[in-house]
Amino acid sequence: MAAKKAQQVTPLMKQYNAIKAKYPDALLLFRVGDFYETFGEDAVKAARILNIVLTNRNNGGERTELAGFPHHSLNTYLPKLVKAGQRVAICDQLEDPKLTKKIVKRGVTELVTPGVALSDEVLSSKSNNFLCAIHFGKKNIGISFLDVSTGEFLTAQGTSEYIDKLLQNFGPSEVLIQKKVRKDFAKEFGEDYHCFYMEDWLFKQDFATETLNSHFQTKSLKGFGVEHLEEGVISAGAILHYLAETQHHKLQHITAISRIAEEEYVWMDRFTIRNLELYHSNAMNAVTLLDVIDKTISPMGGRLLKRWLALPLKNAEKIRKRHEVVEFLIKNTSVLAEVQQHIKEISDLERLISKVATGKVSPREVNQLKHSLDAVIPIKKLATDCDNEALKIIGDNLQSCDLLRSKIKESLAENAPVNVQKGNVIAEGFSKELDELRNLAFSGKDYLNNMLERETKATGITSLKIGSNNVFGYYIEVRNSHKDKVPEGWVRKQTLVNAERYITEELKEYEAKILGAEEKILQLEQELFGKLVLWMSEYIQPVQQNAQLVAHLDCLCSFAQQAKVEQYCRPVIEDEYELDIQEGRHPVIEKQLPVGENYVTNNVQLDRENQQIIMITGPNMSGKSAILRQTALIVLMAQMGSFVPAKAANIGLVDKIFTRVGASDNISMGESTFMVEMNETANILNNISKRSLVLLDEIGRGTSTYDGISIAWAISEYLHEHPARPKTLFATHYHELNEMCDTFTRIKNFNVSVKELKDNVLFLRKLVPGGSEHSFGIHVAKMAGMPQQVLHRANKILKKLEKSHSMEDSGEILKKSAEDEMQLSFFNLDDPLLEELKEELLHIDIDTLTPVEALMKLAEIKRMLSSKQKTKA
Ligand SMILES: Nc1ncnc2c1ncn2[C@@H]1O[C@H](COP(=O)(O)OP(=O)(O)OP(=O)(O)O)[C@@H](O)[C@H]1O
Numbered sequence: 001m002a003a004k005k006a007q008q009v010t011p012l013m014k015q016y017n018a019i020k021a022k023y024p025d026a027l028l029l030f031r032v033g034d035f036y037e038t039f040g041e042d043a044v045k046a047a048r049i050l051n052i053v054l055t056n057r058n059n060g061g062e063r064t065e066l067a068g069f070p071h072h073s074l075n076t077y078l079p080k081l082v083k084a085g086q087r088v089a090i091c092d093q094l095e096d097p098k099l100t101k102k103i104v105k106r107g108v109t110e111l112v113t114p115g116v117a118l119s120d121e122v123l124s125s126k127s128n129n130f131l132c133a134i135h136f137g138k139k140n141i142g143i144s145f146l147d148v149s150t151g152e153f154l155t156a157q158g159t160s161e162y163i164d165k166l167l168q169n170f171g172p173s174e175v176l177i178q179k180k181v182r183k184d185f186a187k188e189f190g191e192d193y194h195c196f197y198m199e200d201w202l203f204k205q206d207f208a209t210e211t212l213n214s215h216f217q218t219k220s221l222k223g224f225g226v227e228h229l230e231e232g233v234i235s236a237g238a239i240l241h242y243l244a245e246t247q248h249h250k251l252q253h254i255t256a257i258s259r260i261a262e263e264e265y266v267w268m269d270r271f272t273i274r275n276l277e278l279y280h281s282n283a284m285n286a287v288t289l290l291d292v293i294d295k296t297i298s299p300m301g302g303r304l305l306k307r308w309l310a311l312p313l314k315n316a317e318k319i320r321k322r323h324e325v326v327e328f329l330i331k332n333t334s335v336l337a338e339v340q341q342h343i344k345e346i347s348d349l350e351r352l353i354s355k356v357a358t359g360k361v362s363p364r365e366v367n368q369l370k371h372s373l374d375a376v377i378p379i380k381k382l383a384t385d386c387d388n389e390a391l392k393i394i395g396d397n398l399q400s401c402d403l404l405r406s407k408i409k410e411s412l413a414e415n416a417p418v419n420v421q422k423g424n425v426i427a428e429g430f431s432k433e434l435d436e437l438r439n440l441a442f443s444g445k446d447y448l449n450n451m452l453e454r455e456t457k458a459t460g461i462t463s464l465k466i467g468s469n470n471v472f473g474y475y476i477e478v479r480n481s482h483k484d485k486v487p488e489g490w491v492r493k494q495t496l497v498n499a500e501r502y503i504t505e506e507l508k509e510y511e512a513k514i515l516g517a518e519e520k521i522l523q524l525e526q527e528l529f530g531k532l533v534l535w536m537s538e539y540i541q542p543v544q545q546n547a548q549l550v551a552h553l554d555c556l557c558s559f560a561q562q563a564k565v566e567q568y569c570r571p572v573i574e575d576e577y578e579l580d581i582q583e584g585r586h587p588v589i590e591k592q593l594p595v596g597e598n599y600v601t602n603n604v605q606l607d608r609e610n611q612q613i614i615m616i617t618g619p620n621m622s623g624k625s626a627i628l629r630q631t632a633l634i635v636l637m638a639q640m641g642s643f644v645p646a647k648a649a650n651i652g653l654v655d656k657i658f659t660r661v662g663a664s665d666n667i668s669m670g671e672s673t674f675m676v677e678m679n680e681t682a683n684i685l686n687n688i689s690k691r692s693l694v695l696l697d698e699i700g701r702g703t704s705t706y707d708g709i710s711i712a713w714a715i716s717e718y719l720h721e722h723p724a725r726p727k728t729l730f731a732t733h734y735h736e737l738n739e740m741c742d743t744f745t746r747i748k749n750f751n752v753s754v755k756e757l758k759d760n761v762l763f764l765r766k767l768v769p770g771g772s773e774h775s776f777g778i779h780v781a782k783m784a785g786m787p788q789q790v791l792h793r794a795n796k797i798l799k800k801l802e803k804s805h806s807m808e809d810s811g812e813i814l815k816k817s818a819e820d821e822m823q824l825s826f827f828n829l830d831d832p833l834l835e836e837l838k839e840e841l842l843h844i845d846i847d848t849l850t851p852v853e854a855l856m857k858l859a860e861i862k863r864m865l866s867s868k869q870k871t872k873a
Helices: 002-009 011-022 040-052 071-085 160-170 180-188 205-216 230-245 272-273 291-292 298-311 316-331 333-343 348-359 363-385 391-398 403-410 432-442 444-461 482-485 505-566 624-640 673-685 704-722 735-743 778-783 788-804 807-824 832-844 852-873
Strands: 027-032 034-040 056-060 061-068 088-093 107-113 132-134 141-147 153-160 176-178 195-197 466-467 473-479 489-495 499-503 572-574 578-583 603-608 614-616 648-652 656-661 692-697 727-731 748-758 759-767
Touching: 011 027, 011 034, 011 107, 027 040, 027 071, 027 107, 027 578, 034 040, 034 071, 034 132, 040 071, 040 432, 061 071, 071 088, 071 230, 132 160, 132 180, 141 160, 153 160, 160 180, 176 180, 176 230, 176 656, 180 195, 180 624, 195 230, 205 230, 205 572, 272 656, 291 298, 291 505, 291 624, 291 832, 298 348, 298 505, 298 572, 298 624, 316 333, 316 391, 316 505, 316 572, 316 624, 316 727, 333 505, 348 363, 348 505, 363 391, 363 505, 391 505, 444 466, 444 505, 473 482, 473 505, 482 499, 489 656, 489 832, 603 624, 603 727, 603 759, 614 624, 614 704, 614 735, 624 648, 624 656, 624 692, 624 727, 656 673, 673 704, 692 704, 704 727, 704 735, 788 832, 832 852
Parallel strands: 027 088, 132 176, 176 195, 572 648, 614 727, 614 748, 656 692, 692 727
Antiparallel strands: 027 034, 034 061, 056 061, 088 107, 132 141, 141 153, 466 473, 473 499, 489 499, 578 603, 578 648, 748 759
16 A cells, blocks of 8 residues: 555655655755745745745645745745744755756755855844854863854853853854753753754764864864864864755855954853843843944944954953044044945945855845945055054055956946846956857847848848748748849748748848847856856955954944944043042933933942942932943943943953842742842852952842841952952942941942932932931832821831841830830720731831832722721711
């Protein structure tokens, strides 16, 4: 029976099944004639994702689903499939169907996956599209990133925390992992990544080294400075192997692999990157720092700025150089404007040249490449003529690529189309043969008119006509009245009622030429364009170099532009340890304030001798977090080379920035929030250095009050006593922590001031010395309009509790206090409402009460009171 079924399968489906079996986890686009078809489950998926019609067809007695689209729509449909997370195998016809009588040979010519995409429709211009591979070694984890669309190839290795941070920084679209560590990966780094699992044997050092050496045509990897990174190299090898497996063989634009030099950049762990909302945020529609500061013009500038933000520098010299250029550009506005004007004319050079390498560049894109390179020339001149060392170096290193530009100019038609098949790709005058063919094909009418004129003269027949039809081809038509004048050499082809049609020797030759001309033109144009693209690959490196330099310049212009518009100042980078920010602002919040509202600036000074830890207290919403974050952002912006939102800033180099937000501000799912908070904090305490900047926001909030206070106290004490003496800002609503400054000399109290009005609180947002005396829960209750009696009572209970400092007695105190005060109540002692109210008050833990809870409680008490009053009335 099975054999019978097998016999019924058509040869086409047999071929399909064989190819599909090789790519079981990919969606197979199978070229049949002018269509790409999908079958079975693939068809169901494709129809759903692409919104195309799903049909059925009989396949050897069984019905199979079928969905397809015309082959010329591949660029429209393929990106949609890849964006939906599909791996797509493109199976093409490998021979001309006209030349074979058997079934056409087919094979997969490309496997497009989310991490290996070259088409503009899949890529986002301001982000890299990284493919990543990870190798779990015995000591380290190795990681590599490759952006096939730009040719960037990076590797690193280190602890799981470091790798986690890199994964967050680079945000790969696809991660390649050894099959056997599938579970380990998910455990270490979560399940959000788009993973592909590869055979274990590929992750071997010999194999990787050989693969890399054969790609770069080197004998060893020493020249790249990655040889000692055993695990990193293994992961890099896996990436290259994956590219070969997905049929990506033209990879000349991947010219080097470099090590991510961890020690050169400020260390920020993943919590910090997330908390500071540098370039992504968990909140919907949140504005990130990148959104605010990115004034780059070119796509490669945008990508580099993101990288700079993720990896701020630690080398004072390098940072100062960037500041110098920014200052120069601000002072020389005309240079800034001109450079930016020219950058506007530059397309994505990096991706264009990658397309040249992979042979996927279109004629129009080659012209774009040329125009972009043309725009580099005036930039080169401007930069070289500048009175600024760093700009001069950029200018000197920009390549004019003269030969490349002139060759493109003379070979390509100015308005060359996207598709080579459309014709009119090659410029006039570039190829004699092509010009002749074009003459023949396109000036055919003139030629025929000439011939007609000549023959009319020679024969004296006035009504001669030249025409053509599908059956007889070209002919000269003679009306019957002139039949006798027809010359001898003319051969009769067709007889009509009133006329005869003839063919001449000349017409025969012309016909032969013209019939093949159009086809030949297309063929020749393709051939010439192919040759040009191949020749252009010699220029991959200089064009890549230009792309990087333009990106660099674009970022510096972006800093200058932003500083000018937003009144940023040039920070002073010092090798000391002090941090002194005068009139600092939060770059993102200041842009989001309602019209008419000004951001209140704040000064923050920290050092290792006198003011190492600042304890910031203040009511909810007063601006504590804003001060913490703006301090980190100012340091970070300064060290990436930007000016900063402040009046003045002296920044002793920072090498690590840690931020932690207490659990109630950062509700994470699953694991106990307090546990997460403690894990994260432990991680800081184990990694601090002399140059660390630590920002703790409401740490300890995730547990009961006294637990929280104890932990917050112990952490602050540890940071104070630690020999590294890291600079720390600690925002807390536990005003008990203000007492620490009596014992620990380098802890200083500050509060974000508020002004109490009659029935409101005005946030002044100013950081002023001194602790807070208020209990802010009661503040909020007051703001909400709580009856005076309740507020008064709450204040008294609170004062007693504060005096005791002991959890054990608190119940007793509350009880006693309640008994003492009862006489003062306007309630009767035997009033059952009193009991109820007492119960309510006793159960309120004011210190941990959030504003919303306070309001709810208040509403409840108000309800109880008003119902009592109603009953009385
Ligand atoms: N210096 C400032 N100038 C103007 N507005 C500010 C300033 N600081 C903060 N704000 C505004 O106040 C809001 C609350 O600030 P922030 O989140 O820093 O308060 P918080 O004290 O940390 O509050 P919570 O304890 O509830 O987290 C901000 O979103 C911003 O709109």
